[in-house]
Ligand SMILES: C[S@@+](CC[C@H](N)C(=O)[O-])C[C@H]1O[C@@H](n2cnc3c(N)ncnc32)[C@H](O)[C@@H]1O
């Protein structure tokens with residue numbers, strides 16, 4: 598199966614995780630398996646790879662891609678935020694390292710039927726699992742079912758879109774005429790809502806709104822907040838977690854979660870000695886995020902907004 602995805606910050610991430618022979622690693626967003634393949638190579642025949650993805654198609658493709666590596670492999674089609682349940686089921690107790698490479702893969706973006714892209718006309722879906730269990734909100738529910746106020750809030754907060762109010766009002770007006778069902782229709786409405794002068798500069802006018810709706814559909818910020826702590830909890834001392842983010846809202850969550858584990862003290866400012874008793878259980882390997890090289894940015898536009906942060910358990 599053809600699974601097109603160019604891994605972002607591939608060597609920077611895997612070098613930073615330092616996988617060694619016989620170790621146990623988890624890739625919580627295994628996607629096309631680019632990072633996982635390098636990890637498999639390093640952990641060798643005695644290592645264990647736990648591969649997680651919400652997308653069943655990704656799991657099926659990656660099982661094929663990684664077949665030739667000798668390590669033991671366990672795959673789970675679920676959200677990475679369920680990591681504790683997954684490892685309880687597999688009998689793995691601690692991890693030597695883990696990676697989360699957030700967002701969608703190029704394969705998901707390029708597949709019109711998944712509804713992630715304003716570039717291809719398709720159904721308004723945007724569910725990471727493609728609606729595998731036929732439950733959960735899809736983009737069509739959000740666009741047609743949310744109040745104008747809620748749409749405005751989501752587009753402003755998750756899309757950081759300055760035209761959120763106009764876009765929400767245009768959507769509310771259009772859906773009175775009939776249900777909005779396709780990415781093409783939605784993209785057209787957004788284009789009309791953004792004044793022509795503002796449309797001329799910057800990225801595609803629908804980019805921010807599509808990002809916002811995708812974040813809402815998959816509760817991406819919520820699962821990241823919950824999942825990141827669980828991954829840190831199950832690292833062995835010296836074990837590392839690498840997280841690659843693609844926009845500032847995600848990066849802020851990772852930065853804050855890492856900082857809190859390094860400096861968890863909750864004492865009021867000005868207290869001469871700590872009385873809350875909370876001590877660090879991890880250290881930031883990267884104080885500043887690692888960014889892609891100019892060469893990588895040139896070759897892979899998807900890498901342009903990427904930031905990599907790495908944490909080590911004490
Ligand atoms: C950027 S791709 C990962 C690419 C991969 N690192 C590679 O090198 O091929 C992100 C993947 O994460 C998955 N994903 C997104 N949110 C998830 C979640 N909460 N739990 C599990 N998988 C998730 C998506 O389905 C997608 O396959």
Ligand SMILES: [Zn+2]
Pocket residue numbers: 861862863864870871872873874875
């Ligand atoms: Zn304190």
